[in-house]
Amino acid sequence: MTSARQSPTGDDRIRHIDVFLGAAPLLEVRLVEGLLEFGRSHPNWRFSLRSAEFRYTPAWFGRHPLDGVLILIDGTHVLRALKAAGKPCVRLVPAVPGLNDTVAVDDEAIGRLGADFLLGRGFLKCAFCGVGTPWSAKRHAGFLQRMREAGLEAAFVDIPFDPGHSWTLGPAAERKLGRWVEACEPGTAVMAAHDALANRLVDVCQQKGIRLPQDMAVLGVGNHALLCELSPVPISSIDASVPQVARRGAEMLEGLLAGREPVATCLVPPAGVLERRSTAITVYGDNVVARVIAYIHREIQTLGGIDDVLRAFPISRRTLDRRFVKYVGHTPAEEIRLARLRLARERVETTTQRLSAIAHACGYADLSHMDSAFKKAFARTPRAMRRGCESEK
Known part of the structure; x- marks a missing residue:
């Protein structure tokens, strides 16, 4: 050192x-x-x-x-x-x-990022699996806040689990987790409070014949290589910084x-999400909507707007709008706006890149347009958001 x-x-x-x-x-x-x-x-x-x-x-x-x-x-x-x-x-x-x-770590921001990630991948049936601690409750609160902003609710369970002292669940906790997993609807995406619980969740799903990610998707927190990459199904995880x-x-x-x-x-x-196999699927009742969602999130840095989407998919704007509203709750133009805003916020909070460069990279005409978008969505400018933690040091 x-x-x-x-x-x-x-x-x-x-x-x-x-x-x-x-x-x-x-x-x-x-x-x-x-x-x-x-x-x-x-x-x-x-x-x-x-x-x-x-x-x-x-x-x-x-x-x-x-x-x-x-x-x-x-x-x-x-x-x-x-x-x-x-x-x-x-x-x-x-x-x-x-x-x-x-x-x-900002536990509520971790919860919000988890919800944003799952919603951005197209999961509309989501749940949070906590561990009964104050920090777990904050992650759940952030997760639920984002879900409700999207017009959705989320299932919830607390499983007492302390990975600092044991890598296994007790018999009662294992049974409780198993019953809860079986009660979840097929296609549910679960955010676990931390990677150790996500790892146990994967094991329980495999024991019960629940396919990952087809029947259930799992997202952890911590991005611990031992737990995520060596899991029977590699686990997507939030890097908690x-x-x-x-x-x-x-x-x-x-x-x-x-x-x-x-x-x-x-x-x-949090620094972002590292996606692995446990969430590598987009679940919608409409295949075109699923493909458009994936396209928007993949191409958001170079996407000019809805016209670019319509050039990539042989479908009319009216039909695409109608199908989006049915399955997502908003139009594809709104999905582009939200995806652009999420990417910009992540870069503002987790990098030292110049704000004007972030605005350009995220598809805003200039910094003033990004400022306006942030004020409307977050009631503060990108500069104020970046200063938030720095001013507390």
């Missing part, structure tokens, strides 16, 4: 940073990726990993240099000791109201060490 390069802040003092882990192994692997990235540009930072069992004592503080701490556990004892010693810390945990020294959470947390701690207090919790938006 060391380098010959100078720290970007110009502060080359050696910084000794403790990192408390112990919550969920796969999550921690992604967090360490972010710390590695930060460490390459900050060669003067030295990270030491601590387990949840580690205890600070006054004698320890007297013998060891420590500048700050990053925490990924429910570390009440750690926080108490650090406060007494006057050491700054940043929590990398689910957001807690009223606590500014926290960087977390966990490495970026670690990097932002280290940046927040850097600010604390320089005397800058954070003004709010920093919520990091």
Whole structure:
């Protein structure tokens, strides 16, 4: 993690940073990726990993240099000791109201992205499978919000499951999940709260002879290669930007060490969806509508408008509009608008690309047209949306 390069802040003092882990192994692997990235540009930072069992004592503080701490556990004892010693810390945990020294994934945005992805693939029967935690509830809330905005409802179930301590469901939870899966209508697309649950969902479907993705599609969260790529049916998954959470947390701690207090919790938006076989199907009662939906999402960066769609498909605009409204609830022109807006929002929130370049790449005439679209849809400009998390560091 060391380098010959100078720290970007110009502060080359050696910084000794403790990192408390112990919550969920796969999550921690992604967090360490972010710390590695930060460490390459900050060669003067030295990270030491601590387990949840580690205890600070006054004698320890007297013998060891420590500048700050990053925490990924429910570390009440750690926080108490650090406060007494006057050491700054940043929590990398689910957001807690009223606590500014926290960087977390944006769970509601993850839920909204999951719904957008499934709706964009043509799934009209959708469900959310949670794990009964506050962060899972936020993902469900974002998912349900998007579904209702599209005029749809979504089935829901909570399956108690802690992948940090066990990779299997208990017998009662396994039976509950099995009954729920059997009760879902054929063609249902399920967003699971995280990849571990999505992996179990795939196993349950295979045990019951439910085909993936023909009878049920599955979307996870976390994009963990072990769980997604080695699954019997590779699982599509949302990249929750966990490495970026670690990097932002280290940046927040850097600010604390320089005397800058954070003004709010920093919520990091998801980076996107990596599609694999578990959702690789578009389900509509109309094959032409399904093909047009897929075409719009595939070609959105170069699509000029509805006329381009009509040139690609031998069908009249009136007929296509009527069939779209029947199966989707809006016209193909509206689908183009929504697809363009989703792509632009994803790039605004997850890249540093110039806004004018994003506007051009997403098919807007210029930045002012993208500004107008964002104001109408989100009540703020792309510039304000991009500044949102940055201003909280």
